[in-house]
Every structure is written in C-alpha cells, then in structure tokens.
Amino acid sequence: DAMVIQNPRYQVTQFxxxxxxxxxxxxxxxxxxxxxxxxxxxxxxxxxYYDKDFNNEADTPDNFQSRRPNTxxxxxxxxxxxxxxxxxxxxxxxxxxxxxxxxxxxxxxxLTVL
Amino acid sequence: GESVGLxxxxxxxxxxDNSIINCAYSNSASDYFIWYKQESGKGPQFIIxxxxxxxxxxxxxxxxxxxxxxxxxxxxxxxxQPGDSAVYFCAENPDTGFQKLVFGTGTRLLVSx
Numbered sequence: 001d002a003m004v005i006q007n008p009r010y011q012v013t014q015f016x017x018x019x020x021x022x023x024x025x026x027x028x029x030x031x032x033x034x035x036x037x038x039x040x041x042x043x044x045x046x047x048x049y050y051d052k053d054f055n056n057e058a059d060t061p062d063n064f065q066s067r068r069p070n071t072x073x074x075x076x077x078x079x080x081x082x083x084x085x086x087x088x089x090x091x092x093x094x095x096x097x098x099x100x101x102x103x104x105x106x107x108x109x110x111l112t113v114l
Numbered sequence: 115g116e117s118v119g120l121x122x123x124x125x126x127x128x129x130x131d132n133s134i135i136n137c138a139y140s141n142s143a144s145d146y147f148i149w150y151k152q153e154s155g156k157g158p159q160f161i162i163x164x165x166x167x168x169x170x171x172x173x174x175x176x177x178x179x180x181x182x183x184x185x186x187x188x189x190x191x192x193x194x195q196p197g198d199s200a201v202y203f204c205a206e207n208p209d210t211g212f213q214k215l216v217f218g219t220g221t222r223l224l225v226s227x
Contacts, residue, residue: 004157031213040122042203042217043158050212090157097212100146105157 003027004106006091012112013081021076021109023091029104031097032074034066035090037108043090049074050097078111086113122201124222133191135221137204142185146207148215149178149189153200161189161202191223199225 004025013019023032031050035043047056049068063085065077078085088110092103127133139147145166150158164171164178164187171178177190187204201222205215 006157040220042220044217045214048214055212092157094213100207100213102148102160102163103213103215105150105159107157108155110155 004091004093004104006089006106006109008109009107010110010112012114013078014114015082016080019078019081019111021078021089021091021111023074023076023106024072025091025093025104025106026072027093027095027104028071029093029095030071031094032068033092033094033103034064034074034076035092037088037090039087046076048097081111081113083113086111122220122222124224126224126226127194129194129196129225129227131194133189133194133198133223133225135189135191135202135223137187137189137218137221139185139187139204139206139218140216141206141208142182144206144208146213147178147180147187148205148207149176149187150203150205150217151198151200152203152220158203194223194225196225196227199223 007022033048034046037043046060063079068074088108090108091106094103148163149161151161152158162173162176162178164180169180175192179188201220203220204218
C-alpha cells in the first residue's frame with residue numbers, strides 16, 4: 001500500500017545532542033511537510049518542500065533544519081534539542097502545492113529530550 | 115520533558131447517537147477545509163474535505179457543513195461507534211497561493227458503549 005513511513009517511531013535524545021528524524025513516502029508526491037505536535041495541541045507546520053524547493057515557516061526556530069535528497073525521503077534535523085522540543089513530529093505529503101487537496105500523514109515520531 | 119498542553123474540549127456521547135463537532139475558522143479567504151481524526155499515538159487520518167464553493171458534503175456516516183457567513187465548520191457523525199473515539203481536528207487552507215493547512219484546536223470525542 002502506498003504510504004508515509006516515519007522512523008524511528010520513538011526517539012530519545014539528550015539535551016543539546018543533535019538528532020535526525022526520517023520520513024519516506026511511496027506516494028510519489030511532490031510536496032513533503034514537517035509538523036510539530038505537542039501534547040493536546042494541534043499540529044504546527046515547521047516547513048515544507050515542494051520538490052527541492054524549501055519553504056520555512058516564519059516562526060520556525062533556526063534549530064530546526066530539513067533535507068530532501070530525493071522525492072521519496074525527507075529528514076528533520078534538530079541541531080541542539082532543548083526540553084521544549086519534546087513533541088510528536090509528523091511528516092505529511094500532498095500531490096500538488098497549488099491545487100489544494102488532502103495531506104497524507106505518517107504515524108509520527110515521538111521525541112523525548114532528557 | 116514535553117510542556118503541558120492545553121485542555122482539549124471534549125464531547126461525550128453514547129454509542130448509536132449522532133455527534134456534531136464544531137470548528138470556528140479564522141480566515142474569510144480560506145478556500146479549502148478538511149477534517150482529520152487522530153487516535154492516540156497515531157498520525158492524523160483524513161475524514162472528509164470541502165471547498166469553499168460548497169456548503170455541504172457527505173461521506174460514509176459523516177457530513178461536513180460549511181457556513182462562510184459566520185466562518186463555521188461542523189462535522190456530523192451518524193450512529194457514532196466506540197471506534198470513533200479520537201481527537202478531531204479541522205484545518206483550513208488560508209489561500210496563500212500554495213497549500214498550507216492551519217489546524218484548529220481539536221475536539222476529543224469519547225464514545226461510551
């Protein structure tokens with residue numbers, strides 16, 4: 001089945017230790033998104049890629065970076081995680097950037113910062 | 115650790131009842147709206163969507179109503195089942211020239227047998 005896959009599902013890191021979260025998709029979608037979701041809150045968009053074009057949200061901290069080496073994969077890098085970065089990180093895809101349609105979400109990676 | 119989140123509004127219903135979950139959106143220029151269901155520890159799952167040129171759309175057991183005059187969106191679930199228990203989010207596309215979903219606060223639906 002076509003899907004969005006996130007690895008790992010659970011990630012524990014230490015305060016200040018860089019961490020990378022991974023997302024892959026078999027949908028062949030042009031757009032990939034990263035969201036941060038804290039407990040009992042709505043997902044908040046961090047950035048998205050349209051093909052190789054990176055688009056950062058204005059309020060996304062510099063501590064968060066992303067890479068998209070090819071259509072299928074996208075990575076979220078947190079350079080120096082703080083306690084406030086503990087959250088669920090959701091990857092999503094959509095077919096197109098201009099014609100709006102549903103976004104397909106992965107299962108998420110829950111990040112714990114010690 | 116993770117910061118304490120906001121307390122989610124909760125709707126409690128009995129199995130078999132109809133549920134109505136409401137959402138107020140912020141941007142009168144938004145042209146697309148979508149409802150997601152999120153179960154604990156999982157990613158959001160698409161339920162139904164609607165474009166701004168419509169005021170009602172029906173799916174299997176679900177109906178979305180859009181009232182642009184008061185910027186209000188609702189999700190109706192018929193014959194609610196225990197498996198419907200989850201957090202439901204509405205999201206809008208604010209028509210920024212590209213697709214960007216802005217999520218609402220979310221409502222927790224609890225269905226008792």
